[in-house]
Amino acid sequence: MLDKKYNAREKEEKWLKYWLDEEVYKFERNDKEVYSIDTPPPTVSGNIHIGHIFSYSQTEMIARYKRLRGYNVFYPFGFDDNGLPSERLVEKKIKKRAHQIGREEFNKLCYEITSEYEEEFKDLFNKLGVSTDWNLAYKTISPESIKISQESFLDLANKNHVYKAESPALWCTECLTTFAQAELETNNFDSSFNHIKFSTKEGDNFVIATTRPELLPAIVSVFINPEDEKNAHLIGKTAVIPVVDVEVPILADDKVEKDKGSGIVMCCTFGDQTDIEWWNKYKLPLKHIISPYGKIKDEVPVYGGLKISDARVKILEDLDKGGFLVKTEPINHEVQTHERCGKPVEYTIMDQWFIDVINHKEDFLKIGSEINWHPTYMKSRYDDWVNSLAWDWCISRQRYFGVPFPVWYCDKCDEVIYAKSEELPVNPLVDKPSIKECPKCGHDSFRAEEDVMDTWATSSVTPLINMRYKEKENYEDILKPMSLRTNASDIIRTWDFYTIVKSFYHFNERPWRDVMISGFVMAGKGEKISKSKNNAASDPFKIIEQYSADAVRYWAASGRLGTDISYSEETLLRGKKLINKLYNASKLVELHLENYKDKQFDDFEFFDKWILSKYTEMEKAYLKYLDNYEIGLALNTLEKFFWNFCDNYLEIVKHRLYRPEEFGEKETFSAKKTVYYLLYKLLQNFSIYLPFVTEEIFKGIYNTNKSIHTSLIEKSPYNFNVIKEGDMLLEIISIVRGSKTNHNVSLKTEVSKLSLDLSDDLNQFLKEGLNDFKATLFIKELDINIINKDFEVKDIILDLE
């Protein structure tokens, strides 16, 4: 028996426990086809927000859908707990920087603190009803993941796709590490545009405008566009840099824009990426003046030891004193920053490990086109990114909490010593190489590689982690390729791209068949969710408590795939209403199924045929949408049908259900069979969105299975071709109801006489459903006149006594 009222909080707790205790979502090998999902391991950065609910719910609904369609669903969860975001979380929490407490101690704290946050994540996802098998869960910093990540590195090294090189790299003076192109972000900064007077040895004067005057000591040349007539006379001469008094050549390059600033550019090593390009192209000397900590290097005269910002002030003062500063104008401009901390990027030059991506763009594009992108237009974002790649993928990070490179160097000849596969996982700082002597020079002492890998170098192998790559017990056979990757559109260029890179290098194959890209949660139209503004209900736990997990999932399912969604109380309330309606409709059905025994039957009444046919039509659309990952559109279709089912069909059929003596046994059985069948189907359809309330109803009324979530959808066979006629009769019912409303009387008011003009055809159908029709509208007398049109309501006489 269903309770009188549905208590979501109590029932959600109950069914969550049941699912976990009964291992309803446990993955076991069997002969069913596997459907596997590569879901994003959330970054453990201490910040759980509403966006997590949104994208993870959508993926989860696909898992439930595929389970209902008979697939053996492989859906493991993970946590991305290595790398900078986790380090920053820990540093914030202990209020100390990593280098202040030392590597070993710091890593220990990282393990502990990230584990705490993972429990919180796990709790949230459980409460949301995420149907994962936690036995399959992984952490990107676990020994197993480290082993697989190192294995991946060695495989790429073996295939000559990684190399070590001294090369310019993006450097963060806040995080004290290099980072990858993909981690760049643009931010707006207030700054000043300084017009500085230069001269040439030959006696000319010219002006260069710059936002970074502190880089004057790093100038190695000056560039002018070869077609710039105004400045052409300077090309080939020697420029004298003011204040620092150094001479550099004036060269020509067509990358210079004639009309920008004075049309003359200073080239520093390094101020931006163009500088690096020119430095390479023209083999310019290196003057690297920025220290890792964001100061001017000590050896630089006058300005050595100053912070970048202080050096800027000082050099502007000196320029002004010397009469070199023509003018200074304030500007707000975009500056490239490190996305993890927002600090403007600097450049450094050091030994780094790189993965070659520039040489295989064509291959990555090809793999990209072998994957089905949902929505399809998301593929062009991937293509654009691959086409725009300018750097190889730098995977060295001068950090602590990450996967160590399985690498040592010979102390004498610097030969690279790779770990052996069977030694993994290794920490070269602790472990020693298995060889005793350097194979190149015979020397017998080695030093460890101290850098760790970029986080993406590990999260890009989640398919390998999922398949337990090279483990004895593995899933390699069923996960090559995986069925689905899901993520939001912002990490196409990182997570999706890098995973494709690795899959191509390891297996020469696409990592997944389908990719499903979701949008973002917005606070309102065009308003981004932001922590500082606090413009969204920030605590997902509170939202679940307030509205129930089912209602939150309902909100998360709304909208088209790939488009942004707003945080909307209205939608949450709408979900709550739907849950209530579903529960109450089920109670009505339950009431009439007390002694019901299902059996083969096909002699349905007219309105039963009508609603069954409508269902079949709806189901087709529902399945089609879900097969295309259009979760929201499937829900729309389903919901529309459901409200019609309640407001119209149940209102019609309840008379027959209550009064079998008046309508007949067979006729009443037809109604029972219809509601028994359709409610079951609707519960299944809703179960992917509302797993808790549907389970409660299913177990209360049907209980034909361990859980509704392990039942199977069998397509509805009913199709009686009466949809049009039924819809027309419904229109007539609506007109008569409208008449009652306009007279301000109850819908139970009797109709003394209803006069209808009907086509002969429609009249035949009405005859089949006549008793239902009359009972629904409380009609005493019905007068029908046959015409050529479909129908017209001629006269409604209400019994207004």
Place this chain on the structure above:
RNA sequence: GGGUGAUUAGAUCAGUUGGUUAGAUCGUUACGUUGACAUCGUAAAGGUCACUGGUUCGAGUCCAGUAUCACCCACCA
């Protein structure tokens, strides 16, 4: 500046290959306690489908341009 998408009722969103009066929910208004449901029901009001052109017998839907928003990229002298 470039790529991709979005722009529909006061709010949140649907509208599947172009085809009659553009749909739903919330909110508003009126009415109705009807044996699942007042966390309800019935109905009403509410839209120049961002703007400007074009294709077509016919455009919310296709094309071009403009504006605004979002994600990504480039520039960042």
